[in-house]
Amino acid sequence: MKYDLKNMTREMALSILELPEKELPILLEEVYEIRKKYKGNTVGIHLLTNARSGDCSQNCTYCAQSRDSKADIDKYKLITYEKLQQDGYTVKEKNLARHCIGLSGIRFSDGEISEFADEVRKLKKETNSPICCSIGFLTEQQAVMLREAGVDRINHNLNTSRKHYPNICTSHTYEERLDNIKRLKSLGFELCCGGIIGLGEDNTDVVDMLFQIQSIQPKAVPINFLIPLEGTALEHRDTSYLTGDYCLKILCLARLLCPQSDIRCAAGREVYLKGREKQMFYAADSIFASGYLTADGQGIDDTIKMITDAGFQYYVEP
Numbered sequence: 165m166k167y168d169l170k171n172m173t174r175e176m177a178l179s180i181l182e183l184p185e186k187e188l189p190i191l192l193e194e195v196y197e198i199r200k201k202y203k204g205n206t207v208g209i210h211l212l213t214n215a216r217s218g219d220c221s222q223n224c225t226y227c228a229q230s231r232d233s234k235a236d237i238d239k240y241k242l243i244t245y246e247k248l249q250q251d252g253y254t255v256k257e258k259n260l261a262r263h264c265i266g267l268s269g270i271r272f273s274d275g276e277i278s279e280f281a282d283e284v285r286k287l288k289k290e291t292n293s294p295i296c297c298s299i300g301f302l303t304e305q306q307a308v309m310l311r312e313a314g315v316d317r318i319n320h321n322l323n324t325s326r327k328h329y330p331n332i333c334t335s336h337t338y339e340e341r342l343d344n345i346k347r348l349k350s351l352g353f354e355l356c357c358g359g360i361i362g363l364g365e366d367n368t369d370v371v372d373m374l375f376q377i378q379s380i381q382p383k384a385v386p387i388n389f390l391i392p393l394e395g396t397a398l399e400h401r402d403t404s405y406l407t408g409d410y411c412l413k414i415l416c417l418a419r420l421l422c423p424q425s426d427i428r429c430a431a432g433r434e435v436y437l438k439g440r441e442k443q444m445f446y447a448a449d450s451i452f453a454s455g456y457l458t459a460d461g462q463g464i465d466d467t468i469k470m471i472t473d474a475g476f477q478y479y480v481e482p
Contacts, residue, residue, distance in 0.1 A: 167194065167420055177371045180417050185409055195416045196446040202424045203449040206479040207471045208261030209464065210296075210428070210452050213251045215243045215280070216267035222335045224323075225397035226360060226390060229268040231335075235395030242276075245283050252291040258464055261450070261479065263291070264319065266298040270336060277306040281313035288314030296356055296384075301336075301344045307351050317383060318348050319356035322376055325369035332363050345380055355382040358428065361414055362390030362403045370414060378421040384450065385418050385425045389432025403436075408443075411436045415447035426450040434462050442474040 167176065183191060218239030220229045228235035248265070255263040267280070284295060296317035297310060307318075322341060323329070329338040349355055357380050359373045377385055389411055392401045411432075418427050428450035429437065437444045453467035462470070471478050 169198070169420060169423055172421060174368075174371050174375065177374070177417055177421070178367055180420070181367045181370060181410070181413050183413055188409055188412065191416050192412065192443055192446045195419050198423050199419055199427075199445075199447060199449060203426075205475075206449065206477045207445060208426060208428075208450040209258075209467055209471075209478050210262045210264050210450065211251055211255050211258075211260050211454055211464070212264045212266060212452055213243065213248060214268075215248060215265050216241060216269065217243075218268055220268040220270070222270050222333065224333045224335075226323075226332060226363060226393075228393045228396055230396070233396050235393055242280065242283075245286065248283055248287060249290065252287045252293060254464070255293045256291045258468075259478070260293075260453075260464070262294045262296055262317070263287075264296045264298065264452075266319075267300070270300040272300065272302075272306065274303075274306060274309075277302070277309055281309045284310065284315060285313040296354075298356075301340065302348070304347065304351065307348060307353070311351065311353065315353075317354040317356055319384075319386070320345050320348065321356075321358050321360070321386065321388075322373055323359050324363050324365050325372035326376070327372065328363065328365045328369045342376075349380070354384075355380060356384040356386060357382040358384070358386035358388065358430070360388040360390055360431075361411070362392075362401065362406050362432075363398070364401070371417075374418055374421050377418075382422070382425055384428055385422050386428040386430040386450075387415060387418055387448075388430045389436045391432050391435060406432070406436050408437055408440045412440065412443055412447065415444065419447040428452070431461075441470055445471075445474055445476050 218229045223232050224230045228237050295315050296319055297315050298319035326338045357377050389406050392399050427448045429444055429448040453464045
């Protein structure tokens with residue numbers, strides 16, 4: 165069937181997630197036509213630097229950096245500029261699409277943001293790569309500091325639906341996330357906003373999250389598939405239902421609801437979609453390489469080969 169992108173209902177969206185296996189190839193072909201219309205045949209590779217690790221005040225159940233986590237991870241307040249610079253030059257030399265920089269924590273002092281902004285300013289001058297930051301809740305003054313330093317995009321994921329959010333985090337609210345996103349958008353930032361699948365949500369939660377993301381109209385929609393990490397509250401979460409077919413249907417729905425956004429298959433792609441990369445790229449046009457904050461990932465050269473072997477090209481964002 166042909167999907168009406170302008171009049172997609174929740175019932176239609178649910179039917180996509182419940183689609184019989186035999187109908188998935190038809191869905192993928194239809195979604196691929198939309199993907200080609202807006203994104204061509206290219207895939208953007210993003211490199212993620214964990215610039216501040218651990219000791220977060222929040223209690224997000226999936227995160228190795230949360231205050232309740234017992235995960236054995238490196239902890240530091242701010243990465244050395246040399247390491248940030250090294251990753252920045254990797255982005256430049258490998259012709260990657262964007263340098264993404266994550267900082268654990270929810271709120272920062274003006275001094276901390278000023279110090280980080282100085283490093284971003286130097287990095288931007290040296291590499292001129294597009295920079296996205298995942299950096300919690302910012303005041304208007306702090307956001308302006310980062311924008312003037314060269315950050316053009318901010319990541320702030322919803323992670324799940326409003327209804328399910330209290331089951332994965334109680335130290336801040338869903339509404340606070342939405343308010344932060346609205347503030348950042350009003351200040352002129354591009355937005356990167358996605359979620360995590362595998363947190364104990366049901367299909368209605370997935371649909372509600374994706375419709376909320378659609379209303380935000382972000383430039384990028386990262387879809388993560390949970391990797392249960394030892395030491396986190398979800399280390400024993402059963403993710404057996406995250407089959408390749410199901411993950412593909414979620415990526416397809418994200419593309420249908422946000423046809424012009426970068427749909428990024430993020431954490432978990434190496435686990436749940438291994439061997440199905442070509443189908444993955446029928447919906448997704450963006451991926452990470454070389455790891456996800458506290459979890460390892462596929463190396464950059466292997467990622468490039470995987471893209472070209474699947475019949476696609478990788479590119480630098482204009």
